[in-house]
Amino acid sequence: MMLPGKTLTALIWSVFLINVQSLALFPQNANAVTINGITITLAITATANTESRNLTVGAVMSGFSPLTASSGTLPYTYSIKTGTLPAGLTLNSSTGEVTGTPSSAQSAADVVFEVKDANNVLAAATSTVSFTVNSDITATANTDPRNLTVGAVMSSFSPLTAIGGTQPYTYSVKTGKLPSGLTLNGSKGEVAGTPSSAQSAADVVFEVKDANNVLAAATSTVSFTVNSDITTTANTDPRNLTVGAAMTGFTPLTAIGGTQPYTYRVKTGTLPAGLTLNGSTGEVTGTPSSAQSAANVVFEVTDFNNVIEAATSTVSFTVNDALTATANTAPRILTVGVAMTGFSPLTASSGTQPYTYRVKTGTLPAGLTLNGSTGDVTGTPTSAYSAANVVFEVRDANNAIAAATSTVSLTVSEVLTATANTAAQNLTIGATMSGFTPLTASGGLLPYTYRVKTGTLPAGLTLNGSTGEVTGTPTSAYSAANVVFEVKGADEIIAATTSSVSFTVIPAIAIGDSYQGGIVFYINETGNQQGNIPASTPATKHGLIAAPADINVSYTDAWSYSSNTLYRWSTGQSLVSNTTDYAWQSIGTGTGIGSGQGNTTAILAKWSVSAYPYTAAAMCDNYSNGGYADWFLPSKDELYQLYIQKSTVGGFASDGYWSSSNTSTITAWYLFFPTATQGGFSKEQKKRVRPVRAF
Structure with a gap:
């Protein structure tokens, strides 16, 4: 049908049931044809883009066209058929583009888009798009x-x-650099890896954004330090411990390098009962509670990163x-200047050697040492040092002190x-002798012991070793000898x-x-000293x-007198020319018993034996x-006693x-034995002589 000057859309023509394409009136890819003046x-x-939109509040959305129109009569008009765009988004009705920045969150909701041409012809195709608006991205920093x-x-x-x-998120390093060997997973945000070289502390700043390139306001600043590999110094000194003695704490391993804190632990073996290992410091401490023979324990250390x-x-x-x-508490009684016999107040056993002995209380006498x-x-x-107690104690190498002490009394005598x-x-x-x-x-040190050093006591006498007294009754004769x-x-x-004592x-x-050497003729029984003769006692006789x-003795003297039995008392004046050397002097005046020896000595002092x-x-x-x-010449009275015992002697x-007794300057006493007559006689005359001696 020809309608000059009019442009009709295919839709209008469609009412006429004319399928123009089927009539091959449209050239290939042509949107319109003009036939006889009629276009x-x-x-x-329309082609629909129905991809869902995951948006983020505040994040500018990438503009998109839910529908792409073609054919029809330009211009097109895009509109929302159903639903509502999230707040902050707009649809450009001319271009069909949806743009904007969501301003509030919303859960997923469909929006249906449509398009019509200038003749209000709606494209048959619509576009249903799901819109989700997520809240703003935030991040928690570690x-x-x-x-x-x-x-x-x-x-x-x-x-x-x-x-x-809006996921997915994208994690990245904002500033800084991860240590070599570490990586950041951009999707997960996880940092992992094995550091390959040491570095001092350095900050790395991390950030995250969502699928809409919205960066979270929060970042994370992490300091990374990479320490050198852990090394250790071992202390392998064996430990000799004692039950009940607190051990001196020690560190089997000393760690350096690596990352602190370290963790110390027993790798193999078992610590003795009562000991513990501090896992943080590596120190072994405690008090052993039971004995055990030598056994090895192996220690190891890890750093914070389990290296x-x-x-x-x-x-x-x-x-x-x-x-x-074991205590030796025997008292010690010592003497000044005398080396003591060494002794051990305590004898230690068990425990851990070496032992240390010391004085617990008291003071050792000067000159002694422990x-x-x-x-x-x-x-x-x-x-x-007056008697005083000194208390001794002993401890072992682990400072365990033995329960037993030793209390010793020490005395030092002069x-x-x-x-x-x-x-x-x-x-x-x-x-019986008088004890002496x-x-x-x-x-010195009591008790004393008295003894005979040399010699032998007469039979019947004993020495009391405790008192030092000699007592007893002699039973046999004993010539004078020193003991x-x-x-x-x-x-x-x-x-x-x-003490050297002469015993007879x-x-x-x-x-x-x-x-x-002679015959006893007189014993002093008077009880008094008689001249040189002591009084007799029950134990001793004197006389x-x-x-x-x-x-x-045959002789001829200086005056040609010869005899063998008669002797002058002394010279007379008629026999000497020296007037000082004659007998008419009063010498030897003692007459009593005990005076004869003294008289004889006096006479010989005047007229010497040699002269x-x-x-x-x-x-x-x-x-x-x-x-x-x-021997000596007896005195007058001694001579008389001799006369009395003449028959016995x-x-x-x-x-x-x-006799040795003088009667005058020119005469001396003599005794005439046949008649016991005593009288003076000229000293130059000759008489018999009988020597005597005292005992």
Whole structure:
């Protein structure tokens, strides 16, 4: 049909059921044809873009066209058929483009778009698009610093955790640089890897954006430190411990490098009961509670990143039984200047050696020392020390102190001294002696012990070793001999002073006894000293002894007088020219018993033996018999006693005998034995002589 000057749309023509295309009136790709002045346009069509839109509040949406119209009569008009665009978005009705920035969130909702051409012909096709507007993207930051170790796999972590916005998220490093060996997963936001080189602390800033390129406001600043590999120094000293003694804490391994904190642990073996390992410091401490023989425990250490140091520490642990001690509490009594016999107040056993001995309370006497290693007390006391207790204790190498102590009483006495009594002891068989003490000890260490050093006591006498007294009754004769006594203290120290005592034991003396070179003719029973003759006592007799016979020596004196039995008392004036050397002087005036020896000495002092060898006094002085040479001329009274016992003594002539007693300057006493007459006689005359001696 021809309608000049009119343009018709194919739609209008369609009512006429004319299928112009089928009539091949439209050239290929032509939207309209003009036939006989009438333009015929193809019906409007549209291509739909129904891709869902995931948007983010505040994020400019990438503009898109839900429908793309073709054919029909331009211009097109795009519109929303159903639904409502999210707030902030607009549809350009001319271009069909949807643009804008969503301003509020909304859940998924469909919007149906349509398009019509200028002739209000609607395209048959519509476009249904689902719009979702997500809230604004936010992120939670994990800013914990990372202390890492070279070669140790890092525990992965997410510096940012995104929420909101439109997924998928994209994580990235905003500033800084990850340590070598670490990577950031852009999709997950996870940092992982194994650091390959050390670095000092450095910040890395992370950010995240959503699918709409909206960046979360929050970033995450993380400090990364990569430490060098962990190394250790091992302390493998064996541990000798004691039950009940707190161990001195020690560290089997000392870690350096790596990432702190370190974790220490037992790799193999078991610590002795009572000991613990501090996993943080690596120190082993505690108090062993039971004994065990030597056993190894292997220690290891890891750093914060679970890097295990290859080097370990193998330590041998031995736990000894508790320290015990045996006490020696014997008191010690010492002497100044005398080295003591060393002793050990305590003997330790068990525990851990070496032991250390020491004084717990008290003070050792000056000069003594305690050996701390052996426990031996030795030395030489230097000053006196009153009895006082010293308490000793012992501890072992682990400072375990033995429960047992030793309390020892120590006394230091002055040096032992002694006073000697050296009086000669003249005893008689059968007569109990008066006890006497040869030595009196003082100082030193009690008790004392007295003993004979040299010599032998006469039979029947004993020495009391405790008191030092000599007592007893002699049972046999004993020629004069010295016995030396000494005394020692309880510390075996002997006093420097000894006592040398002469002992003589004679038979029971009686007149007429042959004794000491002669015959006893007088015993002093008066109880008093008689001149040089002591009074007799029950234990000792004293008296006079006569020679067995008269002097019988042949001689010729200076005046040509010869004899063998008669002797002058001294010279006379008629025989000498020197007026000072004659007998008319009063010499030898003693007459009593005990004076004869003194008289004889006085006479010989005037007329010496060498000058006048044949006088009565000189002949007595020269006399010797039975080993005795202390003979003298008897006094007047001594001569009379001799006369009384003349029959007992025997050997007397019927003649006169000189005494040593002077009667005048020119005469001396003599006794005429036949008649017992005593009188003075000229000193230059000759008489018989019988020597005597005292005992």
